[in-house]
Amino acid sequence: MNQKVMQKRKWQSTLFLLIIIAVTYLSAVITNFNFVDGLAAFPAAIGWIISNLLITQESLERLPTILEKLNETVFMSIAATTTAAVISIFLGLMGSKTTSLNGILSVVARFIASVSRNIPVVAWALILLLSFGQNSVTGYLALFVGTVGFLTRAFIESIDEASQSSVEALTATGATYFHIVNKAVIPQCLPQMISWILFMIETNIRSATLVGILTGTGIGYTFDMYYKSMNYNAVALVTFSIVIAVIIIELISNYIRKVIL
Template sequence: MNEKHMKTSRKGQTILFILLIIGMTIASSAITGFNIVHGIATLPEALGWIFSNLFITQESLERLPTILDKLIETILMSVAATTTGTVVAFFLGLMGSKSTGTNKAIGVFARFVASVSRNIPVVAWALILLLSFGQNSVTGYLALFVGSVGFLTRAFIESIDETSQSAVEALRATGATYFQIVFKAVLPQCLPQMISWILFMIETNIRNATLVGILTGTGIGYTFDLYYKTLNYNAVALVTFSIVLAVILIELISNHIRKVIL
């Protein structure tokens, strides 16, 4: 009887949840003035425009060296922002973790820094930093760096908190120092997860760097924006294809590394 009642209750909750989602969708459409039916109806026309304008030609291929140069610049900037952000996030993660934190106030500060930098979008950081540093690669790098620190700090804190405490307690019992405990007991356990998060952050930053580049006037994002504003849609298609191909390639490499280390 109880099992039947539980199934009925879950079914009712599921139906209520679905109705709530539908209601929120309708309300959001009404508030924003978005017509879902009109949007779906214009989809074939939009796809037709894409296939008739965004295609690669021989003329656009002549711009490939320039595009690849900017794409490599974007990838290197993303990797640099991620790796330097990793160093800062690692120490913030140690301070913010309940397992390795030495002071409650410092732990709260580390979590606060991670929360602020993570919850403000990278694009918003780019706009904020744009006022101080102007349109250059430093602005793009710093925007990606701040976003990386926030995300990785949160990920590292969770990874450290999930480690087994038996090795930590054993080293403490022998009188080991703080950093001996960290590098002998904590880090070996959570290192594979940390590397996985770092690889994921690199992939994410390469995607974000394209949009950030439009704002900061650097990298592949600026190249995309330049061709788009000059209505050179064939070059836009080549830039888009290059970005997609680069992201897929890096994702495949990351997945291979994850299989090796995990």
């Protein structure tokens, strides 16, 4: 019996691998991608990066402006994430089977999370760009909407995984809904929620760079401006600044996670 199961799994794995190979081949044919030509162009691309993307003394003079725009991007990402987290906690409580007040609210909360999560942040920026124009509000709202969807889904799963014993104990004593949420649900889920919020701050800083190119704000706009003017030395400094900022935020987030988890 075990041998038949293993044989079946082996055939399934082989079939899955063949499907992946076929899809990859068809994708290459449709997009006219040539793997050999891509590899051949790789050394030239590396050489261009080494010769052009150099941080010079002239580009360093632009550092104060770059840091100012980088701070704008970082704080916009933090603001969008924290405000979205407040909304997501409410939607998570409504969407979770443990704390949902009724089926309609649960369906609505899950629907909002699904729609906002499955549309990329860049797409949200393009949609909002038509209404709000190129400004920081558009970037903030694009990050906010995308974050609400992701965090709501994450909070629903965290609440669903919480221990039911404390919830049942408080329910048996006649505790109100708000007491149950405040005393039994949130304390159990809070470390995971904070961890998800920190993760989204990191993600939004990366996303904000792309959003900034579209909305004409933050470090993304600065990168786009230098790139279009072919000032590659300044582009290198902007890129390096973004990388350093993301690494610092990630190190801080990892430290906080170790403390709370």
